[in-house]
Amino acid sequence: MSVKQSLLALLIEEPMGVYALRKEFEARTGGTWPLNIGQVYTTIQRLERDGLVERADDGDGDGDVERFALTEPGRAAAQGWWLSPVRRGAPERDELVIKLALAVGAPGVDIRAVVQRQRSETMRALRDFTRLKAGEPDGGTRPGGDLAWSLVLDHHVFSAEAEMRWLDHVEARASRAAADAIPAGRADSAAGRADSAAATRSRR
């Protein structure tokens, strides 16, 4: 996540001090990514050093001693951010992906159990996001106000959903690979499962 770009974007609206910047950032993103004030402060110092922000000397600091405003290059950088896509070339390191990649090849690991445990956890998270959504007035469809927060929640819902789909896919492919590895004649347990699935389907 780019704290630097986010702070520049917030400063497009008006000059702000570090406390106001932190408050705005967290309010708009629903507190999903809390910032500590030191992080905001060092980032602003770096932006000032790079000539992207400057101190605003209007003395109207709302609780903040000093407020910062965008310089011309700073304004260009902030506007440029909206216009350029977020790079997706190199995926971020994801513990779950790494864990399952290692589990697939590891001896003595029950991949279905690993997947199921994760499925329950992801489902629990999805339920919690949904409860937060359920608490929104008018189902989060009210324009303005909490739209930003509502959209952040939607993102978490979509991500959890995608993860559930991927887990189903991992399980199905790992099961198939395991079935292929069973020598002929010892495949009766797998065949029995297929029978049972077919029987359940035919009763519908």
Add this chain to the structure above:
Amino acid sequence: MSTVGTAPVILELVGATRVHGEGVRAVRALDEVDLTVRMGELVAVMGPSGSGKSTLLNLAGGLDTPTAGAVRLAGEALSDLDAKGRAALRRRRIGYVFQDLNLIPALTAAENVSLPRELDGVRLRKARREALVALEQVGVGHLADRFPDELSGGQQQRVAIARALVGPRRLVLADEPTGALDSVTGEAVMRVLRARVDAGAAGLLVTHEPRFAAWADRTVFLRDGVLVDSTADDQPEALLAGSGPRHRED
């Protein structure tokens, strides 16, 4: 929702097993499943096709009987009843919502909802009054005199939910109720189902969509007829620090 743990048990499965066939050909469609659904609780059932979801729903609804174990509805064991008694209990206590074809096309929304009450022996005018209340509760009171083909898919499912819980019915069994709906309409239907359960009912929801199962208090997972896992019925942890329905102080 914190009172659910002490709320009365509406549906209880204890070691519920359903075997088809005998001997080496026996297929265990459902294998020793324990499940309790209390008043105010919505439980989702997920699992791949053929995992036993429909068998579970059929046993819970008294449409099928377990070959071992017990199914109890509001304390009454379904196995203690004969077919006629089961049918009566099913008709008076349980409502169903399916993916589609829920409503009788020749009857208006209000008539569809009042029909179960008329079958209960309630007088026509009282049944209609109850139906209008039930339709209000799901937000379609103004559509009472429309026929099903004059309603959208989402409105039809709301009417089906109203009918499922009209009168003394306290258990709704829903089989892919959002299956034919787009995601926004499906979410609105889940919101209604959730609200009706919170207002005093219990629900068992079969779905393959995680986003709809997420409206349930917990999700149980079936695989090859066995209940393999369940999300804990805990309170949401503060996973979004300082969030919750956000109230800005300024």
